[in-house]
Amino acid sequence: AQSVTQPDIHITVSEGASLELRCNYSYGATPYLFWYVQSPGQGLQLLLKYFSGDTLVQGIKGFEAEFKRSQSSFNLRKPSVHWSDAAEYFCAVVPTGGFKTIFGAGTRLFVKA
Amino acid sequence: NAGVMQNPRHLVRRRGQEARLRCSPMKGHSHVYWYRQLPEEGLKFMVYLQKENIIDESGMPKERFSAEFPKEGPSILRIQQVVRGDSAAYFCASSPGGSKSYNEQFFGPGTRLTVL
16 A cells, blocks of 8 residues: 655754654555645654755755665654754645555654753 | 635634635635645545536545635635534645646645634
8 A cells, every 4th residue: 555654753852962854655656645734733854855866955944855776765853953943844745647645654863952 | 925824724623604704815826725634634635627527526525525616716626514523624735726836836825624
């Protein structure tokens, strides 16, 4: 079945430390890939997206993600986390030629001082 | 260019009442999608509409839920006879259509429905 997996329900990192949030998908062909961030009670903000081309994608707020076809992964990274990054992060895919955005269950990020 | 607009942002209903959620897509967008986010979960697709047409409603509950996107005016998600399990955040997204940008959906701020 087609799915998006975010294996970590929550992650805690110290401010200034590096961050990696994992995302794996299971689709026959490479879908379009997205990362969104959601603060409590707020809407979704698009961090970055991958459609094709360079597999390392730069996004807003210092985030980047790397698409690895062999691992069916699209992990999100940030070299130095700020307290304001505490939020819920959703990986999402849209199958090529499709229209439904399929979301992972999310990873909640906690940042400690 | 204003983004996707949703109103109301918060809606409280008692069990058995009707809830109407409105979504105005971005200017120039003719495709609208509705998603539901239950507490502590990710978003789930509900329905995809183009002007005056429902393209895919495979994610809509079979009863009490309906959606429309008229020629003029916003898209409406309607929930009749609400129950506590309908409490969720409902997000609308829009896209302009076309091949490359077809899958790029822009999300609204959501409507948070609370059923008492």
